[in-house]
Amino acid sequence: MSETLAAPGCPTTGAAILGRAPAADPEAFARTGDDGLRSLELVVRGARCAGCLSKIEKGVGALPGVVSARMNLTTGKLAVRWEPGRTTPADVLEAVTDLGYAAAPFDPAEVRADEDREGRRLAVALGVAAFGVMNVMMFTVPVWAGAAMGEGMRSFMYWAAAVVATPCTLWAGRPFFESAWRSLRKGRANMDVPITIGVLLTLVVSFSETLLKGPHAYFDAAVSLIFLLLIGRYLDHQLRAKARSAARDLLALQAHTATVIDAEGFERSVPVREVVVGDLLAVAPGERVPVDAMVERGTSDLDVALVTGETLPARAEPGERINGGALNLTGRLVVRALARSQDSTVAAVARLMEAGAQSRSRYVRLADKAAALYVPLVHSVAALTVVGWMLSGEDFRTALLRAVAVLIITCPCALGLAVPAVQVVASGRLFRKGVLVKSGAALERLAEVEHVIFDKTGVLTEGRPRLLDAPAHLVALAAPLARASRHPLARALAESAGPGAVAEEVFEQPGFGVEGLIDGRRARLGRAAWVGVERSSGDATELWFGFEGETKVRFRFADQVRPEARRAVEALKARGLSVEILSGDVEGAVRAAAEALGIVRWRAGLTPLEKAAAVDAAGAKALMVGDGLNDAAALAKAHGSMAPGSAADASQNAADLVFEGGLGAVPLAVDVARSARKRALENFGFSALYNLVATPLAIFGLATPLVAAVAMSGSSLVVTLNALRLNLTGDRR
Amino acid sequence: MSALMWLAPLSVLLGLIGLFAFFWTFRAGQYEDPKGAAVRILDDHLDTGPEARP
Numbered sequence: 001m002s003e004t005l006a007a008p009g010c011p012t013t014g015a016a017i018l019g020r021a022p023a024a025d026p027e028a029f030a031r032t033g034d035d036g037l038r039s040l041e042l043v044v045r046g047a048r049c050a051g052c053l054s055k056i057e058k059g060v061g062a063l064p065g066v067v068s069a070r071m072n073l074t075t076g077k078l079a080v081r082w083e084p085g086r087t088t089p090a091d092v093l094e095a096v097t098d099l100g101y102a103a104a105p106f107d108p109a110e111v112r113a114d115e116d117r118e119g120r121r122l123a124v125a126l127g128v129a130a131f132g133v134m135n136v137m138m139f140t141v142p143v144w145a146g147a148a149m150g151e152g153m154r155s156f157m158y159w160a161a162a163v164v165a166t167p168c169t170l171w172a173g174r175p176f177f178e179s180a181w182r183s184l185r186k187g188r189a190n191m192d193v194p195i196t197i198g199v200l201l202t203l204v205v206s207f208s209e210t211l212l213k214g215p216h217a218y219f220d221a222a223v224s225l226i227f228l229l230l231i232g233r234y235l236d237h238q239l240r241a242k243a244r245s246a247a248r249d250l251l252a253l254q255a256h257t258a259t260v261i262d263a264e265g266f267e268r269s270v271p272v273r274e275v276v277v278g279d280l281l282a283v284a285p286g287e288r289v290p291v292d293a294m295v296e297r298g299t300s301d302l303d304v305a306l307v308t309g310e311t312l313p314a315r316a317e318p319g320e321r322i323n324g325g326a327l328n329l330t331g332r333l334v335v336r337a338l339a340r341s342q343d344s345t346v347a348a349v350a351r352l353m354e355a356g357a358q359s360r361s362r363y364v365r366l367a368d369k370a371a372a373l374y375v376p377l378v379h380s381v382a383a384l385t386v387v388g389w390m391l392s393g394e395d396f397r398t399a400l401l402r403a404v405a406v407l408i409i410t411c412p413c414a415l416g417l418a419v420p421a422v423q424v425v426a427s428g429r430l431f432r433k434g435v436l437v438k439s440g441a442a443l444e445r446l447a448e449v450e451h452v453i454f455d456k457t458g459v460l461t462e463g464r465p466r467l468l469d470a471p472a473h474l475v476a477l478a479a480p481l482a483r484a485s486r487h488p489l490a491r492a493l494a495e496s497a498g499p500g501a502v503a504e505e506v507f508e509q510p511g512f513g514v515e516g517l518i519d520g521r522r523a524r525l526g527r528a529a530w531v532g533v534e535r536s537s538g539d540a541t542e543l544w545f546g547f548e549g550e551t552k553v554r555f556r557f558a559d560q561v562r563p564e565a566r567r568a569v570e571a572l573k574a575r576g577l578s579v580e581i582l583s584g585d586v587e588g589a590v591r592a593a594a595e596a597l598g599i600v601r602w603r604a605g606l607t608p609l610e611k612a613a614a615v616d617a618a619g620a621k622a623l624m625v626g627d628g629l630n631d632a633a634a635l636a637k638a639h640g641s642m643a644p645g646s647a648a649d650a651s652q653n654a655a656d657l658v659f660e661g662g663l664g665a666v667p668l669a670v671d672v673a674r675s676a677r678k679r680a681l682e683n684f685g686f687s688a689l690y691n692l693v694a695t696p697l698a699i700f701g702l703a704t705p706l707v708a709a710v711a712m713s714g715s716s717l718v719v720t721l722n723a724l725r726l727n728l729t730g731d732r733r
Numbered sequence: 734m735s736a737l738m739w740l741a742p743l744s745v746l747l748g749l750i751g752l753f754a755f756f757w758t759f760r761a762g763q764y765e766d767p768k769g770a771a772v773r774i775l776d777d778h779l780d781t782g783p784e785a786r787p
Contacts, residue, residue, distance in 0.1 A: 073766055131755075138745075
């Protein structure tokens with residue numbers, strides 16, 4: 001049963017998913033509920049089918065003491081509850097990973113943030129509005145259709161419509177009314193202010209017309225306005241909520257805990273958030289340094305590629321200050337925390353990120369730009385309608401009724417849908433390609449970029465050294481020692497040699513190299529001085545190897561450019577974008593990468609501050625693509641920004657878009673953003689055309705409730721269909 | 734025409750029943766995991782109804 005339901009690519013079908021193994025200890029994320037049960041939420045990657053679902057739920061449910069295991073396929077979360085003492089969070093996590101799924105514990109604080117109250121509120125309001133629209137039509141359609149209806153019957157129908165429409169409109173319209181009130185109190189007027197005025201005025205006039213036995217009342221228009229506008233609002237909200245929760249999942253997959261050593265010398269793991277200044281922390285090889293810290297004991301090499309952009313490891317010794325986010329490679333370190341995790345990114349970077357985010361919040365979205373033009377225009381036309389008709393001798397009642405008809409017919413339903421509908425479709429398309437769009441505004445900004453700035457290490461290049469051509473027999477000779485080390489250069493050597501024997505009696509001297517027995521002969525691999533070579537230039541992009549008392553050989557390494565990078569850069573150039581590299585790495589490495597990719601503009605050795613300044617200085621609207629902590633400020637400052645899923649969490653937070661699976665995502669995202677912008681503008685064009693035709697009808701009193709209903713829903717439908725067109729085009733390859 | 738006097742409220746009542754049914758499914762968490770629900774129904778062991786909201 002299960003096997004037949006397995007989707008291709010699921011671990012059920014045999015292809016195991018290898019996640020980035022999280023170092024996080026789940027113990028720190030489990031909590032105890034009111035019923036005394038312990039619970040834990042896990043983000044599970046790769047579960048897509050019924051087979052996965054039953055395998056995970058049964059596998060975890062079979063652990064001793066587990067009361068419930070519930071997998072949500074839509075959000076990819078597994079909630080487990082168990083009796084304390086009978087199983088441990090680590091067992092639960094292991095059970096899931098043993099089944100072949102990448103899993104990571106989810107922070108309880110984030111679980112609460114995931115609940116999305118606003119989305120639930122909008123969904124309920126949408127339900128009420130839908131009920132109102134459907135039922136009010138029952139009473140108003142006979143009026144539009146019924147020529148043979150007497151005045152008394154019409155009055156009855158309108159009163160019945162009022163009973164249905166008024167409470168529904170007032171209840172379902174609350175998101176708009178509240179937003180309008182909030183904005184008015186701040187002395188501004190957003191798009192919700194004219195909506196609120198239009199809807200409330202429509203209700204008031206409809207009541208007075210019904211009381212005065214007038215021929216037209218617009219109860220149905222009031223509630224369908226709210227309904228159509230709520231659809232746009234709901235789509236926009238869902239887009240942001242989905243992106244936010246996907247972004248949280250990505251971060252959870254690389255979430256880490258810190259190992260705190262307490263006064264008695266016991267170690268326990270805590271979420272990094274809870275580390276306070278002065279805590280003594282243990283950092284094992286393979287773990288990230290949780291916060292900025294001072295080394296107390298131990299020496300090691302640190303991979304700082306994500307922190308400064310340098311490919312080569314840095315030394316860590318007692319008394320030295322090390323940055324949070326660096327990866328500990330070779331030796332165990334005991335460090336003292338110098339900052340909390342919130343303050344741990346260099347303070348200057350954090351301040352810059354804030355400044356960048358502010359400059360971005362000044363960005364005016366397309367829909368707001370349109371509203372700023374549209375709203376005053378519509379209100380003037382409505383006011384002129386009243387004045388004009390009264391001057392030409394009509395009574396106030398007729399004049400007001402026609403002005404309200406203008407407000408109804410021009411109410412920005414299509415406008416409210418024009419952009420969200422397009423953006424939802426565009427982000428859905430990008431999401432399927434592994435690109436996560438954090439907000440609609442992000443897409444709009446991306447469509448405007450003229451200049452692309454790449455970080456080098458980890459973005460254009462693979463971010464780790466590769467062995468440059470060396471004779472195979474020499475590689476094989478040194479490989480047993482290389483396999484025993486965690487140093488990135490040794491790892492690269494071992495990787496190119498493939499699997500094989502490991503040296504015995506291995507001893508690693510952090511910062512120098514390894515020593516061990518290969519076939520009973522003592523050999524060393526490491527820096528020139530460690531192996532016993534007298535050399536003046538201590539170039540760190542090389543490793544020396546030799547048996548005791550024999551000739552030494554040299555291996556050279558370089559950070560390789562990603563295979564797809566050249567095509568991505570060319571694709572961007574073909575789209576008329578200029579490309580530049582800003583890197584924190586040394587000049588030689590940056591020049592080599594720039595030459596390999598045919599990029600003329602590049603700068604090396606930049607600090608985070610200089611990077612952010614360079615983004616500003618670029619002048620043109622720039623797209624920053626970066627992954628390091630040193631890119632975070634530049635990412636926040638740039639007009640558009642993208643970060644790979646492997647990026648430091650600060651960078652992922654700062655970036656507009658997060659992508660997985662190769663640089664091809666950058667030109668793709670630019671393409672989709674541009675066509676989304678085109679569709680949105682088309683939609684505006686259509687709305688303008690519609691208003692040009694419909695507004696005169698309303699001014700001259702021809703917009704009966706029937707005309708208003710058809711015009712409103714018709715225009716919304718056209719706009720939505722045009723947005724869906726985005727899914728059909730350009731995706732055929 | 735007098736039939737309208739009770740048919741109209743009746744039809745609104747039917748609509749209201751639909752609305753409250755929507756509220757009930759919403760509260761019961763039936764929209765929490767549409768993908769999961771689609772596959773759970775195919776397996777007797779998994780078909781345990783929606784997850785109660787905490």
